[in-house]
Amino acid sequence: MGCFLSKNGDTDRIARWRATGIVALRDSKLKTFPDEITKLDTSVRTLDLTHNRIVDIPMEINKLIKIQRLVLAENLIERLPVSLGKLQSLKLLNLDGNRITSLPDELDQLVRLERLSVSRNSLASLPMTIGSLRNLVLLNVSNNKLQSLPESVGSCASLEELQANDNLIEDLPSSVCNLSHLKSLCLDNNNVKQAPRNLLKDCKALQNISLHGNPISMDQLQQMEGFQEFEARRKKKFDKQIDSNVMIGSKGLDEGVDL
Incomplete structure (x- = not known):
């Protein structure tokens, strides 16, 4: 995992994420999943990391227990952590356009999931x-x-x-x-x-x-x-x-x- 945010503006950006519950980092040239996101814990409702170069999703994503919309389309993700199953408030999961070869059995724990899109994978x-x-x-x-x-x-x-x-x-x-x-x-x-x-x-x-x-x-x-x-x-x-x-x-x- 890497640090995406610079020191200048960290506080305002994180405060905005906490206030809105929306973290949108589309087209941000990310290569790693930002540490700052998982530290937001229950604040995040929507996370959109579309069109980056992220390869791995950290096990710590299970901290986002209130998240309802998770959009990780157009990245380089090859596998999903089993901890993804802990996101039991999740209603939408978009993983289009990655390199995923299998979905974890733990997906069955996403009991509120309404929309699952995994097109253009392997x-x-x-x-x-x-x-x-x-x-x-x-x-x-x-x-x-x-x-x-x-x-x-x-x-x-x-x-x-x-x-x-x-x-x-x-x-x-x-x-x-x-x-x-x-x-x-x-x-x-x-x-x-x-x-x-x-x-x-x-x-x-x-x-x-x-x-x-x-x-x-x-x-x-x-x-x-x-x-x-x-x-x-x-x-x-x-x-x-x-x-x-x-x-x-x-x-x-x-x-x-x-x-």
Whole structure:
């Protein structure tokens, strides 16, 4: 760990962090995690260290027990400390664009976590313990090296959006059918040949499926039980977007099915 702050201005900067609960050091050319941050203990609610060159996260991060938003995107992080699981107030964890090869099992202790994004890393698998994240609404694991998703993902009872584009996934676990709140399933550019038989039947909130760049065909989806009900939800969402003049990125409106 290194010292980022100079003596001049230390007091004012730390006082501001304590008063606001927000520590924002984006694009600060940091190579190490600043000691001063962990010394703030319960004061920190949001920590944003995006776009630095940080390699290691110290075990002492567990001192930030009141933190709710932790953004460590675009760094050089290769591994996460097991002490990360002690941050049980955490609601958002963004680790996009690092070099992480595995997630610690202790992630299951983040019982309040609602949004987990680990896209553009080097994950070959996800821990089985991820199923303990019962409040997780968004899971983004796109652009990794995943060959499968764990069966336990079906226990993420609150999950609404699952993004797993640009991996090596061949099969989806049947437990995905347990995700009764799932609205969006994105699996572009994988090796998915077929979907779980009851996916459209059981995922009654599903409005969007994106499977561009997979061997699976539209005919396979159309023949699945529940397709007509899914199609009705998809069209309702699409029509609502048109009525609201909602545009989704450069591709235009999100129609809900892309094979």
